[in-house]
Amino acid sequence: MAGAEAPQIREKVVIRLAGDSGDGMQLTGTEFTRSAALAGNDVATFPDFPAEIRAPAGTLAGVSGFQLHFASSAIYTPGDAPDVLVAMNPAAFKKNIGDLKPGGIVLANEDAFTSANLKKVDYAESPLDDDALNERHRVFKVAMEKQVALALDGMGLSTKEIARSKNFWALGVLYWLYNRDTERQVEWIQQKFAKKPQFAEANIKAFKAGYHYGDTTEMFGETYKVEKAKMEPGVYRNIMGNVALVTGLVTASQKAGVPLVLGSYPITPASDILHNLAKYRNYGVVTFQAEDEIAAIAASIGASYGGAIGVCSTSGPGLALKGEALGLAHILEIPMVVVNVQRGGPSTGLPTKTEQSDLLQCMYGRNGDAPVPVIAAKSPADCFYAAIEAVKVAVKYMTPVVLMSDGYIANGAEPWKIPEPDTIPDIPVSFRTEKEGYQVYARDEATLARAWVKPGTPGLEHRVGGLEKDFLTGEVSYDPINHQKMCDIRAEKVARVQQDIPPTYVEGDEDGDILVVGWGGTYGSIHVGVEKARAGGHKVGQVHLRWLNPFPKDLGDVLGRYKKVLVCELNKGQLWRLLRAEYLVDAQSFTKVQGQPFLVQEVQDAIEAALKA
Amino acid sequence: MAGAEAPQIREKVVIRLAGDSGDGMQLTGTEFTRSAALAGNDVATFPDFPAEIRAPAGTLAGVSGFQLHFASSAIYTPGDAPDVLVAMNPAAFKKNIGDLKPGGIVLANEDAFTSANLKKVDYAESPLDDDALNERHRVFKVAMEKQVALALDGMGLSTKEIARSKNFWALGVLYWLYNRDTERQVEWIQQKFAKKPQFAEANIKAFKAGYHYGDTTEMFGETYKVEKAKMEPGVYRNIMGNVALVTGLVTASQKAGVPLVLGSYPITPASDILHNLAKYRNYGVVTFQAEDEIAAIAASIGASYGGAIGVCSTSGPGLALKGEALGLAHILEIPMVVVNVQRGGPSTGLPTKTEQSDLLQCMYGRNGDAPVPVIAAKSPADCFYAAIEAVKVAVKYMTPVVLMSDGYIANGAEPWKIPEPDTIPDIPVSFRTEKEGYQVYARDEATLARAWVKPGTPGLEHRVGGLEKDFLTGEVSYDPINHQKMCDIRAEKVARVQQDIPPTYVEGDEDGDILVVGWGGTYGSIHVGVEKARAGGHKVGQVHLRWLNPFPKDLGDVLGRYKKVLVCELNKGQLWRLLRAEYLVDAQSFTKVQGQPFLVQEVQDAIEAALKA
Amino acid sequence: MPLDPPDLVKLTRKDFQTPNDVRWCPGCGDYAILANIQKFLPSLGVPKENIVFISGIGCAARFPYYMETYGMHSIHGRAPAVATGLKLANPDLHVFIVTGDGDALSIGGNHMLHLLRRNLDVTVLLFNNRIYGLTKGQYSPASEQGKITKSTPLGSLDYPVNPAAFALGAGASFYARTIDRDAKHMLDVLEKAHAHKGTSFIEIYQNCVVFNDNAFEYVTDKKQKVEHALYLEHGKPWLFADGKKGIALDKTTMSPVIVDLEKEPARAEDIMVHDENDASGVLGHLLAHMDHPQFPVPIGLFRQSERPAYDAQVIEQGKVALEKRGAPDLKKLLFSGDVWEVN
């Protein structure tokens, strides 16, 4: 099926697809990713779309991008610079060409390079014909719309409908270029458009036409192949962060034997958590689309009080609204998980872009001293485990837990080695029913957790509330010493979560020149950056913090083992401040707030610079 | 008029009045304070009342207290331990007796020490007759109700009405004991109850009867006199923090020539700001009691956008609700003042008690990197100046400013040397009207402030919003580099407020063994504590921070001049964390979260302990 | 959670009292309401562990502390949302929301709106004293215009929220009004509310002796109430003043008018007859807008309508989902979508 000549072998390939919001680039990217994953490659993706549902066609603001990285070795990021750029129009070309690797392939939809479209992005003439461009890159212009029209001729479709299939045409070309198996893709199209067989047929025809176009025109001269990655044996699926997070929550609920109630109000990029959880009503999951974020968290509190695992999911602006109620959950000491999928701030900010600027909000965004454990997922698949751990700590310590994700890992995807359900430990939960000796705020010695009691339990009737309460009976107390005691205990309880945090996991060098500290969705870029710096001869360690509150017990020691410490994060230095305050460590800070993840190169450069500083 | 023998001279006296919420202790205390202030003493007060409007009579929870300190020398706190305790019932006695100085006077309303009342607070018999008590203290039992009944005999009042005058009877005794001039008090009662002449008469009779009771029974054997304090020449008034804050806001509005619009939702202990501002409608002040805290701040934002000084006032739980909108004000870059009168947290916490636990919330309680200047008043009268400074910085830098007060200084009072209006500098404000060259986010070079433009100005029509905006035009921008630039500029702008912050003012020793750092309403206790430690032979400095964000430019240097640094605050170490993060200073932390201000002794002990640590 | 067991120990009023000191001001109308509810609950035959009181913040909101049931004193205005989550976790619980006019109509107005339209099966007790009690006397959205309070020394300017019009406009399936001091009437309304499936919204006129004393004197004072209260009874005409006056509808203006039956006995026919289940809601609308002093104030059940409760539908949807999609299966959950094997 593949090209005539034997394909060239490549270890890693980065493709960026870019077009108008309506051009279906997200779908094309997702599908190619799926095929790469199914073929055994390691993959990582980065969708990057505009805030508008459909920004004006042909404008820079309307460009929707999808970058995917697939490889025969382990990869950790969607790649800094693409090998291939598919540009569906001049805007997509303009916005992305600067990132393409020298010698990289441009596959451009010539039909869209009309003078009207060129003008929209201030091109006097088609940049595709520019000599300099053609010297730097391998540029392929194809009249995609024409090609698709030819392929769909006779189906009785309108021009508009025909144009809609051009992403599948482009997908076909990529399949050919990378020697992918087309059958599964055809099946998928058939299923996806089962209700609209005409569209199914059109898309399949376009897809095949693209594939054959590559084949028959021998367009690129050569084709490539990326072998299977050496991955641990097991069963895999390709998973997005928000899906993994939902899967983790449902798993935790099942493993705890406690139903889950989500209160949520839609907000980008967290809405998919609501959407996906809503599918699991048969798993005992109840999703409640509340009237606002305050109602959402209040409902989670009510649900937890009622004996369910209360969860709410939101993004930064929504979390800002939940502060008061989160303080209530804290003082009530009930188990709850607040998911914050961060996006670009402040205020409405850059809703569809990624950032890590809610850390201090999660730590301190409520009145009074009201600490809560804060955990962050580091990659799409890791959202699964982080969600389970958040639930576990919440029910064990009877505390709300903030679970942080971000737009980058929420929408990004990676292959996930699916664990056997039996290997996931149960989450022990016991509701108190024993009347004898019940005191509402009596505590477990080890965890300082109070007992969880379901309303409906005879003989344990009691009242809780937001006023300060007696350390034992839970009755309202204005006693000064009692208040001190309760504030101390609540803080101590959160600190005790340290018991459940494994010793700091150091990657790279165990001591040496510099330790690079990060958290959340930047793991991949930092990891590769550190590896490159090590390859460059430096002794570099990497610590990627899963728990931001409390920190692991040994973190101070670990920090002390390096001459320098560099904290990398996508904000203005929030973790950096926490570490300085906690350990008085004279760390350096490398930050970026551009709505974009770190490039590996940026991290590498920052390490070099820090070493010199 | 005074007692037969010449009064003893005292430098400082602390009186604590305690009774049921209905006993009128707050009024009695306020009145005695007023008379002391008018007599030229320095004074400081500390009202401490229960959360309930009227908690059950006779219970500990229902005890309402008022402590006042008056002196012929400068004082800074309401005093640690009272010289005189007026106890209107057993609960009041029980709750407060432990604090009385050895040899101190107890004036107890014997009529209330009934067996029923004793039982309510678990006394088997009257504690007043306890020998140990009478050895430690000078105990005076008076059947106050009977005395008042005698005095009001024939007026045709009911027992309940008669009982209501007993606080004036007690006030009369105190007047006698401290040789105060009664005339002004009589006048005041007449005015206050002008509409109910019968009550006026009853209260005056009771007041005089108390005075005469002291005189004729020569009750305490001796009387006392506290001479005028040596105060700077000038005109004084006794002022509470919330009143001073309002006076400052109105003054700032007048000095800026810009009307003030307050959006507020009632909440203890901030409500009086709304109440007091509402009186100044004729000063162009508009007060808007909003439906909630979010509406309150949103209305302030609308008002500022409209060209007024938008203000909102709240306490911790209310501030938690304002986070999202405060982020909007930050990104809009409009001038606004958010007043936070802190109370005991977390959650509903201890609504009528004082605390300083909202500092980190004020710093970080919103999504994204969204710094705002934070200023804190240090005493009741200082609220006046802090309010003016907050407005000044807000309009100069085009930024929301958080102005912090707390329950202690909000309700406490002190003499205030009233400044001549002309000596208060104008606050320069200019609204842009010039069309030529207007760019919505063009900035002043020195302050980085953008221009303030009133809707209604011809030719300057423009749109603003919560999305990230172009650094010059203000149009929505998703450009990565622009976002970085704007985040950097907004942070830099807040940092530039340093230009307006005078060098750190150090009290006590300019360098030496230890620097004690505090902020907000703890100034007085820390000040006296430091003085005592110095008197004990240590080289101690005191820095009380007015600006918490940014810090004064030279603060790092100042911290470096001492061997040790001790941060004292009424929370779990919030400023301490900020200082450690900013200056990597290995400061010690002394904290207290008991809903009560520091005692001087506590501070003094903490300094001693820190010196030894 | 088991449904209420059929054979119950007979509970008494005392069983619902907590040892806590009740901390309202002496003479506060809240006491009477507390006593009435404690008297009422035993009649339900519901074990007390299945009863939950959820409140916001305010004097009224202290209520749960005094009830020997489960309870939560939550945060200002959010009780309806907390109750929603609670019912989603356990729809079998009998949940009461206790709220004040500020809590329910000011900060909490939105949650109330959505509670009512969703028709969650709970009972709302709105203690309306037309003032902010706990914060010591600011006007509330239920205060009359022109009210002079601490925050409005020159008189308030806002038109009040009409709680009945608001609730009915929000889609309340049950709206009734009663009075703190009228124990018998309150019990009657509570019974009806309990029988109702869906959100029962009860506005209770409650006297705040300290900050708004006698705000409802015209319906509590024995003499005045004769002329100023209109007690509603299903199927009975809208009569008041000991039956000497009634309310008719002016057909041209569609407005209610007072008819003096002593003067015009012939018009007895015209007097509107109360229909609690009035399909069009017009009666509820008219009653909601009959206000003191122009009209006698209606007391009783304005309107009740039937539609499935939100929580009942959630359960139903769960059953359907279980049938259609099958029992929880972790293996299926984890291994869903395109999977591949690496050996």
Place this chain on the structure above:
Amino acid sequence: MPLDPPDLVKLTRKDFQTPNDVRWCPGCGDYAILANIQKFLPSLGVPKENIVFISGIGCAARFPYYMETYGMHSIHGRAPAVATGLKLANPDLHVFIVTGDGDALSIGGNHMLHLLRRNLDVTVLLFNNRIYGLTKGQYSPASEQGKITKSTPLGSLDYPVNPAAFALGAGASFYARTIDRDAKHMLDVLEKAHAHKGTSFIEIYQNCVVFNDNAFEYVTDKKQKVEHALYLEHGKPWLFADGKKGIALDKTTMSPVIVDLEKEPARAEDIMVHDENDASGVLGHLLAHMDHPQFPVPIGLFRQSERPAYDAQVIEQGKVALEKRGAPDLKKLLFSGDVWEVN
């Protein structure tokens, strides 16, 4: 701020257009509304600097960016409160609030309630597409029950908010409904709204082509609308279907009924006659509850009532205060209360 100057340069539609690219989806109903408003504004004779558009968040809320006036794209649901502050700072401004069904009725419901009861002199444009557009298609409080959306794969359970019933229940002094595609009607409603002193609430049926296409087809499609839309005109009977049908009131149930005048020409007399200023509000109530498909959907001004606007009262109170308490005097302010002198 000066009042609108009398002799104005005549503005045109173009004057209200910004150079910004309009970023709604092609075919979105928002375009038509934008065009209508830009057409309408010149007719007001108000200089554009005195016009302000305040919005919350949502597709609809992008509106201010496209208007060459002052404007603020604030935060989700809070536009009414921002507008309130703005009017308090400068009551002379002409303020429009642009909001979506989620923005206004979900997160912002409470502010809307209080805006309406206060009767601030602003115009509310509620773009009702019965869906969350900007967040890509979740059901909204205005969505019909059973709606299958991303967040309700099994169908939504909540009963929708009835925007008209809600607004009227909240005390709206002006409530009208119009349609994105009906330019002429919208202009007519806008004029009436502008003449109204107080909050004018206009619900605009708006088509979201992407997530809820044709939700209002029954009143926009030429053929269907004849049977399904009831255009209201003051003083004219409630007729539809080209005058062949009308709405009468069943006197016993007080419910609206459809009368087929071709079959029963004699009942022409019974047809309700529209009165925009209907004192009792009963007509508004009936109209608010006439919903598709049982009834034709009323389009037009449901009800307008008069009462002073909030901002007007604030000004008035300021004047009185100034008269009574005198001009600002810093000396008086600072030296108030008991003062004493130290020499």
